[in-house]
Structure formats: C-alpha cells, structure tokens
Amino acid sequence: MKARVLNMHIGVSITPFGHHPGAWREKTEDAIHFNALAAQVKKAEEGGLDFVFFTDQLGERPLNDLSPQAVPFEPTTLVAALATLVRKIGLIAAAATSQHEPYNLARRFASLDIISKGKAGWNVVVSPEAAARDLEYIDVINGLWDSWEDDAFAYDKASGRFFLPEKMHVLDHRGEYFSVRGPLNVNRSPQGKPVVSHVLTADTLEIAARSAELVFIDPSTADEAETLVLDLAQRLQRHGRSRSDVRVLANVIPFIGTTKADAKELHERLDALSFDGEKPSGLEITGTPAEIADVLEEWSRIVDGFTVLPPLVPESTDAFVDHVIPELRRRGLFRSAYEGGTLREHLGLSYPEHPAIAERRIS
Numbered sequence: 429m430k431a432r433v434l435n436m437h438i439g440v441s442i443t444p445f446g447h448h449p450g451a452w453r454e455k456t457e458d459a460i461h462f463n464a465l466a467a468q469v470k471k472a473e474e475g476g477l478d479f480v481f482f483t484d485q486l487g488e489r490p491l492n493d494l495s496p497q498a499v500p501f502e503p504t505t506l507v508a509a510l511a512t513l514v515r516k517i518g519l520i521a522a523a524a525t526s527q528h529e530p531y532n533l534a535r536r537f538a539s540l541d542i543i544s545k546g547k548a549g550w551n552v553v554v555s556p557e558a559a560a561r562d563l564e565y566i567d568v569i570n571g572l573w574d575s576w577e578d579d580a581f582a583y584d585k586a587s588g589r590f591f592l593p594e595k596m597h598v599l600d601h602r603g604e605y606f607s608v609r610g611p612l613n614v615n616r617s618p619q620g621k622p623v624v625s626h627v628l629t630a631d632t633l634e635i636a637a638r639s640a641e642l643v644f645i646d647p648s649t650a651d652e653a654e655t656l657v658l659d660l661a662q663r664l665q666r667h668g669r670s671r672s673d674v675r676v677l678a679n680v681i682p683f684i685g686t687t688k689a690d691a692k693e694l695h696e697r698l699d700a701l702s703f704d705g706e707k708p709s710g711l712e713i714t715g716t717p718a719e720i721a722d723v724l725e726e727w728s729r730i731v732d733g734f735t736v737l738p739p740l741v742p743e744s745t746d747a748f749v750d751h752v753i754p755e756l757r758r759r760g761l762f763r764s765a766y767e768g769g770t771l772r773e774h775l776g777l778s779y780p781e782h783p784a785i786a787e788r789r790i791s
Contacts, residue, residue, distance in 0.1 A: 436724070436761050437675055437733030437775055438753075439479040439518070440472045440745060443497045447681060447708040448739035450701030452496035459741070460500045462509065468745055469510055472517055475749030476766055478774040479518030479549065481644075481735060482506060497708075504536050511544040518771030520549035520625060520642075525565045526558070531608055534572035537622045538614035546618030546770035549625055549642065556631035561605045566624070566639045568608050571599040573621040575611030577782045597784060619770035620780040628656060637663030641777055644735055646679040646709040653678055653730045675732045675775050679710025681739055682720050684747040691715050698739055708737050717751035724752075725761055 444459040445452040458464055469480050482503040499506065503521035510519055519540070523533055533550075540548040550569075554562040580595035599610035625642035626632050636643055637660060647653040661671045683698075685691030691714045699705070713723045724734060738744035756762040768774060 435763065435776060436728055436756065437478050437677060438736065438762065439477055439481055439520070439677065439733075440468075440736040440738065440748075441481045441483065441679075442468055443499060443738075443741065445496055446698075446740040446744060447497060447737035448698040448702070449497070449704075449706045449708075450698045451740045453701045454698075454740065462501070462506075464742075465499065465501075465506070466510060466513055468741055469514055469517065469519075471742065471745055471749055473514050475753045476763060477517060477736075477749075477753075478733070479520050479547075479771060480510075481520045481551065482522060483551070484522040484524065484553065504540060507540055507548065508543060511540065511547070516547075516766045516769070518547045518549060518623070518774055519544055520551050520623070520771075522551040522553050524553035524555075525562050526553075526555045530565055530568040530606055531572065531610075531612070534569045534612055535614055537569075538573060538612060538617070541617035541619065541622045542614060546620075546772070548617075549623035549771055551625045551627065551644075552635075552639070554626075554632055554635055559631075559635060562635060563638065564603045564605050566635070568599070568601050568603075568606050570621070570624075570639075571601060572608065572610050572612040573616075574783055575599065576615045577784055578616050578620075581615055595784075616782075617770075619772040620782075623771050623775065623777065628660065633659065633663060636660065637669070638667050640674055642775060643674055643676045644679065645676060645731070646711075648709075648711055650727060650730060653727065657730060673777075675777065677733045677735045678727060678731045679708075679737055680724070680734045681708050681710050681712045681737045682744065682748055682752065683712070683714040683739055684717060684720060684744060684752065685714075686716065688715050688719065694740070708739070710735075710737055717747070717755045720748075720752050721755040721759065721761070724756065725759060728761065 445455045472480050482499055484503050507519045507521045537548055537550045575597055577595040581591045582589045596611055601608045623641050624639055626636035626640040627644045628636055645656050657676055683691045683695040695714050713720050736748055757764055
C-alpha cells in the first residue's frame with residue numbers, strides 16, 4: 429500500500445535550554461552562547477525543517493522575571509549571523525511594532541531577506557491596546573517592501589542606468605499614526621518580501637486574518653485547534669482571503685524516548701525541576717517516535733503542520749530530527765529533502781506579485 433503524501437510543514441522554536449521551565453537546571457551556561465544556538469539551527473536544517481523561530485522578550489529584563497526560555501540576543505541580529513552559517517532553512521525573528529520605527533524595521537527585515545537569500549520571516553508582535561496603529565504599521569511595512577519591482581535594478585554599464593526610475597515606487601504614506609515617504613533603499617529578495625507571521629491570540633485574531641501568511645496556535649486539544657482554525661478561516665474570508673493563503677501551525681512539545689517509559693521519565697524529571705509547576709503552552713506528547721508521529725498524523729487533518737517546542741535541548745531536538753522525522757517520511761507525511769530555495773517555497777506560499785504589475789495588467 430502506497431504511503432499517503434502530505435506536505436506537512438514543521439519548524440522549531442529555539443531557546444538556550446529547552447522550552448520546559450525546568451530544563452535550564454540540567455544545563456550549563458554554555459547553552460546561552462552563540463555556537464550552541466547555531467548548533468540547534470544546523471540540526472534543524474539537517475532534518476529538512478521549514479524554519480527556526482526566535483521569539484523576543486521585547487527587550488525587557490526586569491529583575492524578577494529573567495526567563496531562562498528567552499534567547500539572550502536581539503533576534504534580528506542573531507538571524508543575520510545565522511544566515512551566514514546555514515543555507516536552506518528559514519529564519520523567523522520576532523519584532524514588536526511598539527519598539528521600532530516602520531522604516532527602520534522594514535529596512536532591517538528586507539536586508540535579512542537579501543542576506544539569507546529569501547529565507548527571512550517577521551513574526552509581528554502587536555500591542556493589544558493599539559490595534560488601529562498596528563494595522564497601519566503593517567500596511568506601511570508592506571508598502572515599503574514594494575518600493576522596487578523585481579527588475580528595477582538594471583546595472584546597465586553601457587547606458588549608465590543603475591536602476592529604472594519608472595520601477596521605483598515612492599510610498600508617500602500619510603496616515604493617522606505614521607508619515608513615511610520612502611522608498612526603501614533595499615531591493616526585492618528571491619522570495620519577493622519576508623514572510624509575515626503571527627502568534628494567534630484573542631487579541632491578534634483580526635489582525636492575523638488581515639495580514640498573516642503563517643499563524644502559530646497553541647491548543648492543547650484537537651477540538652480547540654479545530655475551533656481556532658475555523659474562526660480564522662471565517663475571518664480570512666471577511667478580508668477577501670482564503671484559507672489556502674495561510675499556513676496554520678500548532679505548537680507541540682514532544683517528550684521522546686526509546687520506550688514510552690523513557691519518555692515518561694524525561695517528562696517527570698523535568699516537571700520535578702520546575703519550581704512553580706509552569707509548563708510550556710501547546711500540545712504535550714509523551715512517547716516513542718512512532719507514537720509522536722501517530723499524534724502528528726492525526727492532527728494533520730486540522731492544521732498545516734507544527735512548531736516544535738523541544739522541552740530539553742539539544743536532546744529533544746536531536747531525537748525529533750533523528751527519529752521522528754524519518755518516521756514521518758516513512759509514512760509519506762514529510763518531504764525527503766528541501767524542494768525550494770526560499771522560506772515561501774518551503775511553506776508552499778505563492779510569490780507576492782508586485783502591485784504595479786497587477787495594475788498594469790488590469791489597465
């Protein structure tokens with residue numbers, strides 16, 4: 429019987445010690461160094477995963493809340509460095525709309541997209557109390573990313589034409605919250621523009637339906653996941669978009685062991701190391717690689733894939749790449765190798781046509 433083919437999308441969220449709050453108590457301070465984080469990313473690329481994801485604590489480090497899950501680097505700076513070390517995997521970094529001027533952030537992510545050869549993504553961190561401002565902010569970012577058409581830079585030495593002025597587009601945005609002229613001084617990347625992602629919450633549902641291409645959810649049950657996906661699909665339709673325009677990935681925390689007992693022992697050991705009983709948010713699965721794959725296969729009828737939150741690193745990441753990924757491939761659920769060169773291609777997202785081309789086609 430031929431295995432069922434499904435283009436399951438899988439990424440991994442990077443932390444120094446692991447996503448379980450007790451993980452850091454099993455590790456040394458070497459885990460926070462750049463080389464250790466880079467090793468995690470290289471392992472994920474070895475497994476053919478779509479992307480690695482770096483969250484941010486918004487630059488805040490109060491003395492009573494130094495989370496060991498936080499990556500000790502500014503995410504976009506870290507991604508720029510990692511882009512020189514890996515060649516295929518996507519690199520998604522979080523950045524808050526409340527902490528960056530639109531032009532500077534648009535330029536930074538456009539630059540990352542060029543440096544990574546079309547593998548960058550921006551995870552939008554919004555302010556719940558400033559929804560209207562955030563919507564305008566994202567519109568400005570997208571407008572700046574469309575400053576140049578794909579073939580705007582001619583580099584024609586004979587005629588002395590460096591670029592084609594008619595293919596440069598000045599945004600000249602004047603809105604309620606921002607006035608940004610443009611254009612951006614970075615041209616388009618191999619994937620057109622960075623992929624925009626959102627972590628879905630009650631506060632971000634509407635803005636995600638309007639602007640997200642990749643959505644992260646953290647349900648603990650299949651029923652909860654179905655409700656979230658259905659709600660998002662309805663909101664997408666109201667904004668003139670379809671469910672196929674967006675990839676929805678569920679957070680999964682896999683406790684993997686050679687046997688079920690081994691996996692349970694890992695889970696219980698980490699739970700005992702957590703001072704306050706806190707746990708990561710998402711679907712917890714405890715079992716062998718085959719049992720982990722069973723659950724992912726069942727959930728794949730609801731979501732487009734998964735963001736792995738390894739409870740302990742590098743052990744959990746290694747176990748997922750070395751044992752769960754081969755099991756998914758054996759079942760025809762995950763590709764055997766990278767099939768494209770950009771993050772959009774990894775995710776099966778279409779190349780964003782420049783608005784000027786669409787306008788010329790209509791006229």
